[in-house]
Amino acid sequence: MVPTPIGNLLDITYRSINILKNVDYIVSENIKHTLILLKYFSIKNKLLSLNICNEKKKKNKYIDMLNNGKNIAIVSKAGTPVINDPGYLLVKYAYSNNIRVVPLPGACAAITALSASGLKTNQFCYEGFLPKKKKSCEKKIYSLCRELRTIILYESPKRLINTITLIKQIMGSKRKITVAKEITKKWEKIKKGTTKEILSTIKNDTNWTKGEITILISGKKKNKNNIVSSKILNTFNILKKETKKSTAIKITAKIFGFNKNILYNNVINKKSNEVD
Structure with missing residues (x-):
């Protein structure tokens, strides 16, 4: 399991480069995108495809290759494999076949954004992408209202304003949030404030409607009052x-x-x- 940069190509580790150079095959979510990385570091290796459309079909083929002694590196388009990306089934079947799975540490947008969020980091939960349908999205946000831990979400830039609007309506205008855009890239932006402040900022800046977005929401404050209302x-x-x-x-x-x-x-x- 080889994490790849989420923006800046120099964020890859020496160990990751060494693994990608020496495995028999690299299984990639997006071959075209991975080729850019391999070319940059002069890595020549055979690329195989693994995405949400073909994972069920190809997992058995790759398991057979592993059982026959081949070494395979799994990479996603960017970041740590399997985190909101394909690869889970292959890992699951690898364990079922007593095949060793080796995870490498590396880039992950959720953790990178959390470290710079200014919100509590000792306890947090990752919720991935919110549902696309408005009612399902509202229901999910309502379910997170009482969450005490910092909440990490991924979001499409096209839906950012609508999502922050819903968070403001459901969790309140004073709930603290941090929005991180294009982490590690030259267009990186990180903004912390209340839902009201953040909504005002992104509405007046079209740059927020582009790129990859991570939203972090502060957990609900514990009721420190000992009086039972x-x-x-x-x-x-x-x-x-x-x-x-x-x-x-x-x-x-x-x-x-x-x-x-x-x-x-x-x-x-x-x-x-x-x-x-």
Whole structure:
């Protein structure tokens, strides 16, 4: 598994170059694009195709080649293979056939953008591309509303304004986000601010409607207030009618980002006071 640069060709590692020079075959998501990289580093090797259209058909052929002692390097169009790119099935079947899979470290747009996002990096989740249909996209963003970790998304530049608009509408105008465009390339731009500020920026700059985009959204802040609000209690009371009390407490705490132990103690104390 050989990561390739996401923009700047000099970001490739010495180890990656050495592997690409010495394997028997290079399996590529986009042969034309990979040839640019190979030519730049004077690498001559036989290229084979592996993309979303032919992966199911070609995986068995490549597994047979590996079983016959051939060494194969997998590369995507850019970045780390298999991350939102084809190759998963080949890796899966390699394990099923007791074939060793060797991952190399290297470029990944999600992690590169995260490191420069100015948002919390100790906990994060990667969600890839949002659904294309508006209702499905809205549903997905709603499901991420209570996520406490930093959220990483990929997005098409043509949909960027609509997506940020939805994030603003659903998560609020003050939610902190970072938008990274064309990471490692000479047109690289990274902008951090509230959803309201970012939306204003990209609407007034047509350069944001071009290139590869990574969106990072700050996680929801934990409720540091130890007081259990009536809204939290009402939600708990509704849920406990449908499920066990302990489960209702867990779900309610997760919905509001509230400490489940504090909620539990509050419920127990309230019950004791009612008995008294």
